Amino acid sequence: MFTRIKDLRISNAYKQDYVADYLALSQSAYSRIENGASEITGSVLVKLATLYQVPVDYLLNDDSQREKTATNLTYYI
8 A cells, every 4th residue: 555655646746745735744754654654544545545536445455466366366276
C-alpha cells in the first residue's frame, strides 16, 4: 500500500509537502506514512483516494502480491 501511495504521488508530480498540506499533516508525518513507519488512518486514506481520484481499495490492494499468487496457482494447476 505504501509503495502505491508514493507511486501515485510521483506520477502526479506532487511533492510530499503538497500532499501533506492537503492532508493537514506535517511533511515529516506524511513521509513516515509514505515509508510505512506510521499507521495510516481511515480518514487519511479516504483523502488520498479523493486526491488521486482512485477507489480506497486500489490504495489497499497490492497487485504485486496478487500477481505472485496467480503465478503460483498457475504452477500448481
